[in-house]
Amino acid sequence: MNRRILLFCALLLALLAALAATTLLIQPPEVRTASEQGEFDAVRAKARLAAILGNQRPHPADSFGDDAVRAxxxxQIRGLGLNPIVRDQFACNTIYKQRGVSCARxxxxxxxxxxxxxKALLLNAHYDSTPVGPGAGDDGVGVATLLEVASIxxxxRLKRPVIFLFNEGEELGLIGARAFMSDPLSGRVDSLVNLEARGVSGPVTMFETSLPNGPxxxxxxxxxxRPFANSLATDFYRQLPNYTDVNSFSxxxxxxxxxxxxxxxxxxxxxxxxxxALDLRSVQHMGDQTLAVARQLANVSTASGGSVLFADVAGRQLIVLPDIAGFALLGLLVVGFAVVAFRRGGIWRGLGLFVAAIVVSTALAWAAMFVMGLARPGSFWRAYPIWTHLAVYACGIFAAVAALSLIGRRLTLVQLSSSYWLGFLLLGVAVFFIAPGGVIYFLLPPLASLIGILLRQERIGAIAAALLLWLTLGEVTALLGExxxxxxxxxxxxxxxxxxxxWLxxxxxxxxxxxxxxxxxxSAILMLSGxxxxxxxxAYSADRQQRFVIQHATNMVTGRAYWAISNDAAPLADGYGGIAGWRRDELPYLEGKRWIAPTAGIAGQRAPQVEVLGNVRTGKLRTVTFRLHSNGANSITLIGTKDSQIVSAGTAGFVRPFAPDAKGKYYVNCSGRSCDGATIQFTTRVAQRMGxxxxxxRRGLPAIAKPLVEQRPRFARPQYSADSTLTISRIWL
Known part of the structure; x- marks a missing residue:
């Protein structure tokens, strides 16, 4: 093998290593060995959290477990010499971006x-968990952070009031946040810091702002x-179905x-x-940022201002510029590189090369994931996602090398460079129409390249541009990986x-x-090796386990009962749980496909009941008021068809409208002990009774589930939904 081939192989490996090394750009700061007075102490905050969570059992809102956590x-608050106020309310809230309303005490x-x-600053975190886990990250870390910040x-001497809200019911649909909106203290608030988590490690990113975002x-x-934030993420987040307490406060x-x-x-x-599992560095990062921002907002009123583009560079510096200036700079760069590329020639071949590399890389990676999914059904990348990321990166490198070798062989280096940056900028224009905040990532690297061209130092400008691209877009790639x-x-x-x-x-x-x-x-060998x-x-490990939820569901109308298992579509072991005939299918009352098998019903099982208290027509609207009888259920959900035309639902003082742009079925949910005997209403445009x-x-499984629980795969656990027992019945209202 000649020296040139060895050098080229070394280049490929270096590029792959550089792409893997983008994770170094999103490392949270180290924990201080000792905190001075007035500094956030992560070790002390985590100890407070351990004291609050106690036995670390799940503690959903309005449960005995949450009573203990709240106590x-x-x-802890009283131990700081502070006087907490407890607001006890039965409230309901819109389930954002869905046709739903959820209620709880x-x-x-x-x-x-x-x-x-x-005017006051509000610092907010929720102390309830889902029924599945202890919630140390979501949102115990937020609770512990607020306690430590409050102690400091x-x-x-604060110039403005600071209100700490430890709310309950976020996991059920932001109910605690909605309840706070009726609190007189909420009328004093003009600024908000909200703390959340979707994991247990990594840097704490600032991912959402008010609009306009300048102040x-x-x-x-x-x-x-140590800022980790960018306007691409904030724009992207607004388009996701996710939501936090901020939605209620907005x-x-x-x-x-x-x-x-x-x-x-x-x-x-x-x-x-x-x-x-909670990374102490992440606790430190959340605490340092929260304390710093709280001090800033508690002592200085926010100034007016328009919208800005912003992005951090490796968590060290935040670049901020007015969005109009950023959009104008993007336009100037497009014009500048268009002029340079036309003068140098080969622009259409160069742009074609750029598009071909993007399309081919995406198609190759998709096809490889599809084939791998056929061979290894389920989330085969879950335990060690780095290997899948490297293989996908290798698809990109292969496509780039193939495009340069086949399409770009007749183009000079300077023609390729100017065409690449023009294509990159045109991609930025496309991003502008989808997520305008993402324009920030299409400015600095091409600007460095263009400055190099104008100063006749093109090679220096090109290397500077490539390094800036790795620092900025590389960080985005790593964050997206998480x-x-x-x-x-x-x-x-x-x-x-x-x-x-x-670089190529x-x-x-x-x-x-x-x-x-x-x-x-x-490059093909590199890709196939990946x-x-x-x-x-x-596919799974002790740290990163398979999602595996077991449910027992009984149709109270037909009397038929089923096991239903959600496990990311991975195959079940032969005879799992002593049952033959598992099949992938949907049940009419559960969303999505899962593994299903018939089973025996549960003796004496009772479904929740609905007692109608009122049925009143007002013009074209009909309001139905009813009382719930849970009969042991921890959660009760009323599901209407997409033709139910429900316009609002809730309880007195908290009747909430349904999201006007949402689609699908209608949901009215009540969770917790207080649902037994709760009075709820809904208003519909349908005059006649509806089914x-x-x-x-009910959380937990019947005794007959023991073989399924015992034979659950070694590295598997419930996620998003708890193991549960369901009854499904039919009513007319």
Whole structure:
């Protein structure tokens, strides 16, 4: 093997290593060995959390477990010398971006510091968990952070009031946040810091702001030393079906900053979300940022301002510029590179090369994931996602090398470079129409390249541009790797093309001297080796386990009962649980396909009941008021068809409208002990009685589930939903 081929192979490995090393750009700061007075102490905060969570059992809202957590939380607050206020309310809230309303009894815990009058800063976190896990990350870390911040701020002279809200019911549909909106204290608030988590590790990113975002972002930039935030993420988040307490608060127009950690989502909403898994560095990062921002907003009123583009560089510096300036700069760069590329010639071939590399890389990665999914059904990348990321990156490198070797062989280095940056900028224009905040990532690298061209230092400008691209887009790639733990993984292939292409262009002479066939062959071997590693890597591990939820469901109308297992479509072992004939199918009352098998019913099982109290027509609307009888269910859900035309639902004082742009079925849910005897109403445009499905959910499984629980795979646990027993009945209202 000649020296040129060895050098080219080394280049390929270096590019793959550089793409893997983007994870270094999203490391949270180290924990301080000793905290000075007035500094956030992560070790002390985590100890407070351990005291609050106690036995680390799940503690959903309005459960005995949450009563115990709340009592320990109040004891911690009083131990700080502060006086908590407990607001006890039965409330309902819209389930955002869905046709749903959810109700529960919630007890918010409120603490106020600073002056007794004036506009206030609200610091918010929720102390309830899902029924699945202890919630150390979601949102125990937020609760512990607020306690530690309160212990520091209580000793400082604050110019404005600071209200600490430890709310209950976030996991049921932001009910505690909605209840706080009726609290007189909420009328004093003008700014908000919300703390959340979608994992147990990684940097704490600021992922959502109020609009326009200028006041919030500038306050954040002034306060925080290690910022992780960008306007692409905030724009992207608004388009997701996710929501936090901020959605309930947003109608007030408060200046808002929303923070969360997202590392290792496999533990999120599962028994794995425990204190042992909580990265102390992430606690430190959340605490340092929260304390700094709280000090900033508690002592300086937020200034007015328009919208800005912003992005951090490796968590060290936040770049902020007015969005109009950023959009104008993007336009100037497009014009500048268009002029340069036309003068140099080969522009259409160069742009075609750029598009071909993007399309081919995406198609290859998608096809490889599809084939691997056929061979290894389920989330085969879950335990060791790094191998799948490397294989997908290798698809991008292969596509870039093939495009340069086949399409770009007649183009000069400078023609390729100017065409690449023009294509990159045109991609930025497309991003502008989807997520305008993402324009920030299409400015600095091409600007460095253009400055190099104008100063006749093109090679220096090109290297500077490639490094800036790795620092900025590389960080986005790493953060997306954490966010998109469940896929689609193939989207990382075009990102690899964008990051690797400038370096490959600079190595054009080496590619030409290596030869087209050897260069393509070497990159193909790299790609196939990556997928071989994916095929060999275990799918699940003790840290990153398989989602595996067992449910027993009984149709009370037909008397038929079923086992239903959700496990990311991975195959079940032969005769799992002593049952033959498992099949992938849907049940009419459960969304999505799962493994299903018939089973015996449960003797004496009772479904929840609905007692109609009123049926009143007002014009074209009909309001039905009813009382719930849970009969032992922990949660009761009324499901109407997509033709139910329900316009609102809830309880007195908290009748909430259904999301006007949502589609699908209608849901009215009540969770917790207080649902037994609760009075709820809904208003519909349908004049006649309608049929509803009534689902009662009881946490835990019947005794006959013992073989299924015992034979659950070694590295598998419930996630998002708890093992549960369901009844499904039919009522008319």
């Amino acid at each position: 320990r939380l109040i004891a 919630v007890r918010n815990v409120v603490v106020a510091l600073g002056p007794p009058a004036g 701020l209580k000793t400082e 919030a972002v500038r306050a954040f930039a002034k306060a925080v030393d 109608e007030r127009g408060w200046t808002t900053l929303n923070f969360a950690m997202i590392g290792n989502e496999t533990r999120y909403h599962s028994p794995g979300d425990d204190i042992a 966010l998109m733990n469940n896929g689609p993984m193939f989207v990382f292939a075009p990102l690899a093309v964008l990051i690797a292409m400038p 262009i600079e190595a054009k002479d080496l590619i030409d001297e290596t030869g087209r066939k050897p260069a393509i062959l070497a 997928w071989a590693a994916v095929a060999a890597a275990p 509803f499905t009534l689902v009662g959910t």
